[in-house]
Amino acid sequence: MAEKLKYALGVDLGGTSIKLGILSNLGEILTKYSLPSNAELGPDEVIRQIKKGIRHILSQKKIKIRGIGIGAPGVINIEKGTVEYPPNFPGWGKVKLGKIIQKEFNFKTFIENDANAAAIGEYMFGAGKKYNSFIMITLGTGVGGGIIFNKKIFRGEFGAAGELGHMSIDYKGPKCKCGSFGCIEAFIGNNYLKQIVSSELKVHPDSKILELVNNEAGHVTPRIIQEAMEQGDKYAKSVVDNMGTQLGAVLTSVSNLLDISTFIIGGGVAGFGKPLFNKVQQTIVERVFIPTKKRVKVLPAKLKNDAGIKGASALVFHHK
Amino acid sequence: MAEKLKYALGVDLGGTSIKLGILSNLGEILTKYSLPSNAELGPDEVIRQIKKGIRHILSQKKIKIRGIGIGAPGVINIEKGTVEYPPNFPGWGKVKLGKIIQKEFNFKTFIENDANAAAIGEYMFGAGKKYNSFIMITLGTGVGGGIIFNKKIFRGEFGAAGELGHMSIDYKGPKCKCGSFGCIEAFIGNNYLKQIVSSELKVHPDSKILELVNNEAGHVTPRIIQEAMEQGDKYAKSVVDNMGTQLGAVLTSVSNLLDISTFIIGGGVAGFGKPLFNKVQQTIVERVFIPTKKRVKVLPAKLKNDAGIKGASALVFHHK
Numbered sequence: 001m002a003e004k005l006k007y008a009l010g011v012d013l014g015g016t017s018i019k020l021g022i023l024s025n026l027g028e029i030l031t032k033y034s035l036p037s038n039a040e041l042g043p044d045e046v047i048r049q050i051k052k053g054i055r056h057i058l059s060q061k062k063i064k065i066r067g068i069g070i071g072a073p074g075v076i077n078i079e080k081g082t083v084e085y086p087p088n089f090p091g092w093g094k095v096k097l098g099k100i101i102q103k104e105f106n107f108k109t110f111i112e113n114d115a116n117a118a119a120i121g122e123y124m125f126g127a128g129k130k131y132n133s134f135i136m137i138t139l140g141t142g143v144g145g146g147i148i149f150n151k152k153i154f155r156g157e158f159g160a161a162g163e164l165g166h167m168s169i170d171y172k173g174p175k176c177k178c179g180s181f182g183c184i185e186a187f188i189g190n191n192y193l194k195q196i197v198s199s200e201l202k203v204h205p206d207s208k209i210l211e212l213v214n215n216e217a218g219h220v221t222p223r224i225i226q227e228a229m230e231q232g233d234k235y236a237k238s239v240v241d242n243m244g245t246q247l248g249a250v251l252t253s254v255s256n257l258l259d260i261s262t263f264i265i266g267g268g269v270a271g272f273g274k275p276l277f278n279k280v281q282q283t284i285v286e287r288v289f290i291p292t293k294k295r296v297k298v299l300p301a302k303l304k305n306d307a308g309i310k311g312a313s314a315l316v317f318h319h320k
Numbered sequence: 321m322a323e324k325l326k327y328a329l330g331v332d333l334g335g336t337s338i339k340l341g342i343l344s345n346l347g348e349i350l351t352k353y354s355l356p357s358n359a360e361l362g363p364d365e366v367i368r369q370i371k372k373g374i375r376h377i378l379s380q381k382k383i384k385i386r387g388i389g390i391g392a393p394g395v396i397n398i399e400k401g402t403v404e405y406p407p408n409f410p411g412w413g414k415v416k417l418g419k420i421i422q423k424e425f426n427f428k429t430f431i432e433n434d435a436n437a438a439a440i441g442e443y444m445f446g447a448g449k450k451y452n453s454f455i456m457i458t459l460g461t462g463v464g465g466g467i468i469f470n471k472k473i474f475r476g477e478f479g480a481a482g483e484l485g486h487m488s489i490d491y492k493g494p495k496c497k498c499g500s501f502g503c504i505e506a507f508i509g510n511n512y513l514k515q516i517v518s519s520e521l522k523v524h525p526d527s528k529i530l531e532l533v534n535n536e537a538g539h540v541t542p543r544i545i546q547e548a549m550e551q552g553d554k555y556a557k558s559v560v561d562n563m564g565t566q567l568g569a570v571l572t573s574v575s576n577l578l579d580i581s582t583f584i585i586g587g588g589v590a591g592f593g594k595p596l597f598n599k600v601q602q603t604i605v606e607r608v609f610i611p612t613k614k615r616v617k618v619l620p621a622k623l624k625n626d627a628g629i630k631g632a633s634a635l636v637f638h639h640k
Contacts, residue, residue, distance in 0.1 A: 075611065084611075133477050145577075149476075156469075156579020157453050160609065166576040168607075169491040171569035180572055180607040249491035252500055256486040257465075257574065259476025287488075287500040289480065291395065291404075 008316035012308025015088035021309035027125030042091035067108040069315030071117030110315040119146025121311030126302035134262035208233035244279020252287040266301025328636035332628025335408035341629035347445030362411035387428040389635030391437030430635040439466025441631030446622035459587035528553035564599020586621025
């Protein structure tokens with residue numbers, strides 16, 4: 001029996017751009033659009049840009065939508081619909097973004113932290129479809145996370161749960177910008193990783209990585225490391241192995257604490273692909289409680305470039 | 321308006337003894353009893369002992385009880401009422417302890433992991449009464465944990481959640497008996513702590529600890545360390561500070577992951593008292609996300625010697 005399709009508008013609010021799309025409840029994109037967020041000009045301008053984007057996309061595709069979903073950085077208060085202190089958005093305190101948009105367009109509006117929205121997106125449309133509970137990890141400049149437990153986002157007491165990137169794997173480790181020490185982000189977040197690798201290259205002068213960046217150690221990127229690894233570079237391989245061990249170690253702790261054993265990894269650094277995933281899986285299986293070992297699954301995220309708008313629109317469908 | 325009191329029978333199953341009590345829904349103990357668990361003789365004998373204990377205590381106090389609550393070690397399957405592979409109970413695979421007791425005595429029987437039962441006990445009768453969500457940590461030979469979220473135990477997918485003791489604070493750290501590395505238990509669990517201290521005493525020959533154990537470093541106990549600290553011993557103080565930092569580090573990770581900021585610490589090692597609690601609190605406040613800092617609370621557990629039977633009877637009252 002073919003169910004009637006439903007539609008929603010998804011808004012992915014980023015520090016650089018706002019991406020928007022109208023999507024079906026099967027995750028199919030009917031139309032999309034993006035515009036600069038102009039975050040440096042403060043919240044009023046950002047809100048203007050969001051409204052402009054929504055107006056534009058609603059005019060592009062005349063179709064009945066069920067609501068608007070917004071994925072935004074920072075701490076989100078679900079009930080109040082506020083976005084609080086999003087990083088890279090100067091001048092924001094608490095902004096009642098949900099209410100503002102709902103009032104303007106008269107569609108029910110759902111707002112959620114972007115990492116949580118990504119997790120809900122994977123749950124509805126991606127690698128998490130078959131699972132009632134999983135941990136979503138997004139690797140990028142930051143290391144983000146979302147906990148899906150019993151088909152729902154686990155938000156904690158004040159909506160800030162899921163900050164997997166700021167679990168420590170070494171309590172005496174390097175200082176993280178969050179104020180703690182040895183957070184997994186301080187090892188495998190893009191910027192930290194680049195720093196670590198460019199410094200370690202001094203003792204690996206033969207590494208292909210240096211060749212690929214014309215001896216400018218400061219130009220190392222995850223993609224360059226990956227390329228060197230694919231060309232058989234041993235040091236590059238050891239970097240990825242190390243990341244896999246570190247990520248596997250933190251996911252072991254998460255699994256022991258929450259008794260959740262499915263992990264979905266997305267984001268740029270996940271581009272390291274099989275070598276990274278295999279090492280993560282191997283580390284968890286080696287370290288986790290015996291009864292959990294056979295259940296451990298480490299899966300790549302399925303939603304790629306459009307993860308943001310898919311996750312945001314999923315907020316509307318997911319909400320019952 | 322005085323509400324009518326209700327009563328329940330609590331059973332605390334331990335590797336050495338079985339403790340039983342009849343308690344009111346205010347946590348008041350009407351009568352208690354204990355007998356050896358005879359764990360070394362296998363599950364049939366343990367079950368016989370539990371039945372014997374229940375029969376005895378029911379004959380001691382003729383009062384209408386609402387049910388039987390059992391706190392047991394190992395992984396508990398709540399729905400099936402099974403106790404699976406409890407440590408220190410040779411010969412147990414999965415035992416349907418809940419059903420066996422319910423059938424024998426015809427009282428509704430609730431069974432729960434002992435660490436979770438301790439958390440429910442603190443929630444109903446102890447330090448957690450005022451809180452909807454908190455993390456319970458029990459310090460002893462093992463480091464146990466329980467997560468109360470929104471007034472309920474968070475059990476994870478298969479009932480094994482809350483194993484805080486096996487979160488790693490150093491992914492390259494000492495091997496833990498669980499198979500992982502650098503678990504908090506491998507630093508502050510009683511046996512590990514004793515080993516660490518007795519080995520470190522070699523470089524602290526002037527420590528009062530050595531005096532207190534007549535130079536037998538192998539005889540160090542948490543109580544001895546505490547005594548030395550109270551006598552002004554600097555090394556003993558540094559041991560407790562270290563424990564506080566380590567425990568604070570792991571609780572920071574938990575708080576960042578779950579957005580829960582109240583912690584209740586119980587068990588033997590918690591006897592280190594204020595110096596330990598202050599260091600734990602200070603470490604979390606230093607390390608945790610800024611918005612969480614002002615909410616952090618580290619509280620001593622209130623249920624002491626009778627925590628086990630109180631937690632077990634709370635299972636009956638807590639269940640609605």
